[in-house]
Amino acid sequence: MTRRPTTRTSPTTRTSATARPSPTARTRTRRALTATVLAGVTTSLLAGCGLQPAAAFVPAAAPGSIEHVEGLPEDAPLTVTAKNFTEQLVLGKIAVLAASAAGFDVTDETNVPGSVAVRQLMTSHDADMTYEYTGTAWLTFMGHKEGIPDKTEQWQAVKDEDAGNGLTWLKPAPMNNTYAFAVRKEAVGELGDITKLSQIADLPVEDRTFCVESEFNSRPDGFKPMLEQYGLTLGGSGDGGIPKGNVDILDTGTVYTATDRGTCNFGEVFTTDGRIKSLGLSVLEDDRGFFPAYNVAPVLSTATLERYPQLEGVFDQISPKLTDAVLQELNRQVDVEGREPADVAFEWMVKEGFITKP
Structure with a gap:
């Protein structure tokens, strides 16, 4: 069975909770026309004036259980990207905070309009890291007609195929946004x-x-x-x-x-x-396994990971904590309470001990 989720978008610049038409929406573009438009818009943005995310703010973070990488150069660069809807903004800020605490000089390119645009940044290696959904990669980017309901099998299939694109999928989180x-x-x-x-x-x-x-x-x-x-x-x-x-x-x-x-x-x-x-x-439990798996996982440029293998340990700490219940709560704080994704991510990271306040 092939799952082709509805395209759900959130505005690039977040205003208020009531202004958002589709909280925690996932922009999983399926139609070729939409993909072409998104790709064209993003290419224009990048070529014309550089990508300037509307929500690039994150609080300063100090090491916690995520320690400063030993021997890391002071200017070690890492570009993090994410899509422009609530859940991806929260995950993107989590990644920015984690990499910053580990000592990287992070460029925050979260809040990018569309799945296709983020994928282009990753496959062109203009970005080093993102959080991506296994089902999105398998069905949308890789073009398979049917998803794989088993979470582990779906992740492994995506990991194996994306290796040829110079991308490495780290261990998936329990959260399955299906x-x-x-x-x-x-x-x-x-x-x-x-x-x-x-x-x-x-x-x-x-x-x-x-x-x-x-x-x-x-x-x-x-x-x-x-x-x-x-x-x-x-x-x-x-x-x-x-x-x-x-x-x-x-x-x-x-x-x-x-x-x-x-x-x-x-x-x-x-x-x-x-x-x-x-x-x-x-x-309700999908006890006959109709819906494919959409687990999220950190995806890194293989070249970046080979240069800084410690990144695997950084993100492997975080993934087990990213459950459906956790993301429901973090998404709720943004979409219902109107909080900033960066603040929500920072508070959760401190609570879990991954980072500390400077």
């Missing part, structure tokens, strides 16, 4: 303590109600095949039927609130979205 369905907590007991997608088929037809995005509903690898894998049929009238009247087609930004308000029992979500926590939604 599609899922969630239910409001108040309804979990009403539906029989439901925790898995497979349990939906056991519910009465009238309780099988869904809120989904229009693109996810219409794609050949989206809602309909997902239902089929779980023994359900869209528009069917039998035991596993889902009447079309049971499905609300909504904009991305309204699926979460509609699910929370009881418009439907099951809403399509992204697993690290901060609104899951802020609205008290419960994510």
Whole structure:
């Protein structure tokens, strides 16, 4: 099954929590036209006046468990890049803080508009490090038609293929920012303590109600095949039927609130979205492995890593702590509370002991 997520963008310059149309959105560009436009815009920016991120501020960081690399030259350069949506901004600032604490002279090129643009910076080796999603690399950049649900297998496949592009994937984080369905907590007991997608088929037809995005509903690898894998049929009238009247087609930004308000029992979500926590939604387990893995991992220029092998130890400390729950909370602080990604990243890094305040 090929997962082609909806393209969700955030503004390049963050203003306020209410101004953001799509919190924790992931810009995973799938359509060739969009990719061409993004690439063209980014090329123009780089060629015309240099890349000047709108949110390049990060607090000063001193070593903690991330120690200053012994023997590192004072001017050892490292360019960190990231996309321009909440989760990527937080991860990018984490990387900037970690590298700074380790003693690198960091250039902050986070807040870049689009997946394709960041990929170009990495493959051209104009940037040294980014956090990338395994599913994005496999399906979008490498052009495979089907994702791999097993997290370890997906990471290994991406790591092996990207080695030929001069890029090295370090160990992945537990966080898996993939599609899922969630239910409001108040309804979990009403539906029989439901925790898995497979349990939906056991519910009465009238309780099988869904809120989904229009693109996810219409794609050949989206809602309909997902239902089929779980023994359900869209528009069917039998035991596993889902009447079309049971499905609300909504904009991305309204699926979460509609699910929370009881418009439907099951809403399509992204697993690290901060609104899951802020609205008290419960994510159902994809127990039949329909959705591909989208684990995030540090990706470094192989040449840079060979020059500074200590970077592997720096980022390997951080990855195990990056869980779905952690990113939901960090994303929530940015998108709901309106905090700066750099401040959120800094506070979390200090709390975990990775860095200290100077």
